[in-house]
Amino acid sequence: MTLEIRQAELERVLDPVPAGLTVLAALSGVPEISISAPCGGKGRCGKCVVQADPPPPPSEADARFLTPDQIVGGYRLACTCPAAEVRTVVVSEREETARVKGEIPRFTVPAAIWPRARAEGTWAAAIDIGTTTVAVYLLDTAAAEVVAVRAEMNRQGIFGADVISRISYSEESPAHLERLAGAIRGQLRGMLQQLSRDRGAINTVVITGNTTMLHLIAGVSPAGIGRAPFVAEFLETREYSAGELNLGNQGAVILLPSVAAYVGADIVSAAVAAEMDRTASTTLLVDIGTNGELALSHQGHLYTCATAAGPAFEGACISAGVGGIAGAINSWNRRGDRIVTTTIADAPAVGICGAGLLDLMAQMLADGVVDETGRMESAEGYRDGATSRATSPGASPNDALLAWQDRLTEHRGEPAVRISETHLFTQQDVREVQLAKAAIAAGIDVLCHDAGITPRELDQVVLTGGFGNHLRVESAVATGLVPDLPRERYISVDNAAGRGAVLVLRNEDTLERTRQLASQANYIELSGHAFFQERYVEHMMFPEEE
Numbered sequence: 001m002t003l004e005i006r007q008a009e010l011e012r013v014l015d016p017v018p019a020g021l022t023v024l025a026a027l028s029g030v031p032e033i034s035i036s037a038p039c040g041g042k043g044r045c046g047k048c049v050v051q052a053d054p055p056p057p058p059s060e061a062d063a064r065f066l067t068p069d070q071i072v073g074g075y076r077l078a079c080t081c082p083a084a085e086v087r088t089v090v091v092s093e094r095e096e097t098a099r100v101k102g103e104i105p106r107f108t109v110p111a112a113i114w115p116r117a118r119a120e121g122t123w124a125a126a127i128d129i130g131t132t133t134v135a136v137y138l139l140d141t142a143a144a145e146v147v148a149v150r151a152e153m154n155r156q157g158i159f160g161a162d163v164i165s166r167i168s169y170s171e172e173s174p175a176h177l178e179r180l181a182g183a184i185r186g187q188l189r190g191m192l193q194q195l196s197r198d199r200g201a202i203n204t205v206v207i208t209g210n211t212t213m214l215h216l217i218a219g220v221s222p223a224g225i226g227r228a229p230f231v232a233e234f235l236e237t238r239e240y241s242a243g244e245l246n247l248g249n250q251g252a253v254i255l256l257p258s259v260a261a262y263v264g265a266d267i268v269s270a271a272v273a274a275e276m277d278r279t280a281s282t283t284l285l286v287d288i289g290t291n292g293e294l295a296l297s298h299q300g301h302l303y304t305c306a307t308a309a310g311p312a313f314e315g316a317c318i319s320a321g322v323g324g325i326a327g328a329i330n331s332w333n334r335r336g337d338r339i340v341t342t343t344i345a346d347a348p349a350v351g352i353c354g355a356g357l358l359d360l361m362a363q364m365l366a367d368g369v370v371d372e373t374g375r376m377e378s379a380e381g382y383r384d385g386a387t388s389r390a391t392s393p394g395a396s397p398n399d400a401l402l403a404w405q406d407r408l409t410e411h412r413g414e415p416a417v418r419i420s421e422t423h424l425f426t427q428q429d430v431r432e433v434q435l436a437k438a439a440i441a442a443g444i445d446v447l448c449h450d451a452g453i454t455p456r457e458l459d460q461v462v463l464t465g466g467f468g469n470h471l472r473v474e475s476a477v478a479t480g481l482v483p484d485l486p487r488e489r490y491i492s493v494d495n496a497a498g499r500g501a502v503l504v505l506r507n508e509d510t511l512e513r514t515r516q517l518a519s520q521a522n523y524i525e526l527s528g529h530a531f532f533q534e535r536y537v538e539h540m541m542f543p544e545e546e
């Protein structure tokens with residue numbers, strides 16, 4: 001039995017298809033094919049939709065997530081679809097190039113490239129392996145400048161959207177761990193090849209990322225990170241010789257040091273890029289990607305913690321949630337009696353990403369579509385309460401009613417908002433946003449509490465991460481994700497972690513700074529932390545309109 005796989009122009013044939021595999025498992029052996037599988041193939045997210053021919057009988061998960069029309073049309077969830085019963089599978093095209101994290105600005109102070117990097121070759125690469133996005137920066141070692149940047153979705157996404165699903169996949173068998181390592185190594189090899197094409201061999205490679213991503217590229221089991229007491233196999237800087245990780249470069253591959261199982265090298269390199277080890281001001285770093293990692297520098301001390309808060313903002317757990325891909329709704333505003341939205345790359349809407357999600361929540365709160373407990377109004381309730389409802393200053397209550405009246409609808413007996421022709425934002429989605437934002441807000445409170453300050457005493461807040469630097473501060477404040485501080489104290493930094501890795505390549509002293517910072521940081525474990533629990537419950541509420 002063979003399985004023909006198609007995605008856009010690409011066609012592959014699996015022959016034979018091993019017995020007992022699901023379509024998703026079969027696709028995992030084809031690195032060129034990209035499919036979204038946020039729950040890691042557990043039938044819980046409904047995102048791994050493919051078109052199967054002939055379509056096998058629908059599974060329970062198919063019936064739960066797919067419409068009757070989709071089922072009749074042969075659509076199935078790849079993770080519950082038996083590959084042996086299908087001849088052809090069509091995977092819809094997915095935006096593969098992630099929102100590129102921007103150019104690295106030229107550094108004003110010329111810094112020396114490591115002597116060995118300069119001596120052994122012309123090019124070096126700094127890499128940030130995020131759970132969702134992988135970014136590679138190519139440096140011209142002679143000029144000590146970033147000359148090219150490439151970002152893609154992490155191809156391990158097929159094994160799960162978050163670190164926990166990838167850890168559990170890796171634990172199932174040694175072959176799974178190898179598959180995860182192979183996926184990221186193969187992807188990086190390809191990205192490095194593309195960047196160095198027509199240029200020449202890449203010498204030194206410096207890699208940052210969260211602790212799990214570093215374990216996976218090293219081929220080391222992250223099992224200990226997945227369960228209490230959350231112990232990583234390694235946190236220290238690791239250096240591999242060329243060829244050991246098979247990335248196609250010619251010099252050393254350096255993995256930067258981490259602080260703890262959930263405060264990885266990405267936070268360490270971001271903290272170095274933000275000069276948190278040198279600044280006298282009280283600085284909070286908020287890195288929201290697939291996880292929410294926080295660091296606070298105050299009077300020469302660094303406090304860090306991690307919250308399991310990111311996936312909602314990266315698209316997982318939200319019914320129409322997507323990452324920062326073309327077609328993601330990334331802003332949502334009401335202007336008078338109209339809702340005005342934008343999508344990334346102006347493409348037709350494919351869902352909503354974190355920045356759009358926060359805007360939507362902020363507007364729903366301002367217009368009374370959702371109250372401070374997170375309860376969403378029904379269409380009738382909203383209409384009935386329209387005249388008495390307070391809306392944003394200067395606006396007529398009727399404007400809000402006109403704007404929302406066609407948007408308010410129902411989903412499984414609960415109120416929902418139509419965010420595009422085919423996508424809904426549901427009451428359950430509001431709950432997911434509440435859980436995520438409460439965890440981050442409570443984490444910030446814990447860091448401030450342990451440092452002996454209040455959030456109002458923060459001199460500077462650096463927002464970064466896959467989602468963190470794209471959010472609008474107004475919306476983040478309105479939803480209670482971050483403290484209500486004078487706006488000039490907020491700074492958005494595009495991929496601070498990647499910048500830190502670039503700095504390490506530019507100056508060997510920076511590697512020592514990352515080591516110092518990682519070893520001296522105070523890590524605060526939030527599970528079982530009484531003050532965190534207390535603040536978490538309080539932050540489940542949205543701030544009341546003033």
Ligand code: FES
Nearest residue numbers: 041043046048079
């Ligand atoms: S439902 Fe298939 S990967 Fe989540």
